[in-house]
Amino acid sequence: MEIINVDAHITAIDHNLLGVPGVGVTYVVRGETVALIETGTSLTVPHTLAGLEKLGVRPEEVEHILCTHIHMDHAGGAGYLAAALPRATVYIHSTSVPHLVDPSKLVPSVRRAVGEAAWPLHGDIKPIPAERLLPAEELRLDLGRDVVLAAIATPGHSPDHLSYRDLKSGGLFIGDAAGLIMDHWGLAFPVTPVPTYNLVAQRNTIALLRGMNLPRIYVTHYGPHDDVDFQLERAHAKLEELVDLTEKALDAGESDTIALAAEWIRCPDDSPAVTMARSWSEMSTAGMLRYLKKQRSAQG
């Protein structure tokens, strides 16, 4: 578990997502009280708790746990974190609140989306009592000491996707809204998973983010980035590249998601990130194929 200092009031805990350092973080935002942004999976929770201890944050100080969206690596650990942090309220888009109260419908669909090879790396979900959950889409959270977090809708990657603006730094916690950015492995691409991916919404979201003149984005996969224009331009370009490749494959009557992913993303073969990169790029080509196929059959 590594601690990344970002600002005086923001720290990132690398929680060893998928068993690999450099893949996922939980952000710790501190005013008079403490908020966590992103939970990782159930398997990353011990690393996050160890990180909080190292930072000198007592469990009772954490009053808020914010999830950008319902996927396992963003909200999967919420139930275990809530159990360990007795005063914390969990926030997520209202449409996803029921899934954290009763995960039984969610789990099989996530399992299909991530594939059997990567599934054991995603842990399980502990249900959260309804009284500890609140809808996040109108959230404006005053943590004290001028630290305020405000939600904005950033759908596309998933329909429930929210980002949280830190009004003190002006930066935005963008979850997966613009995909993953892992320059340490030469990987950066939008993640467009089945079954709820929406291209129109994600194009609008990336355009919205590009128009916000953000000084910094706090990416969940992975870390803070100040070269915001470059990162968002690249996310846009990589998304359009995937659209073009997928359209061509459909024209040719092909639907091999693995071949398509290999054409789109060159995975670093000898890197610890290879399982993640394969899984997420194949999840993306499967999501885009399904999305564009549906568009075609709706038009035809």
Ligand SMILES: [Zn+2]
């Ligand atoms: Zn996601």
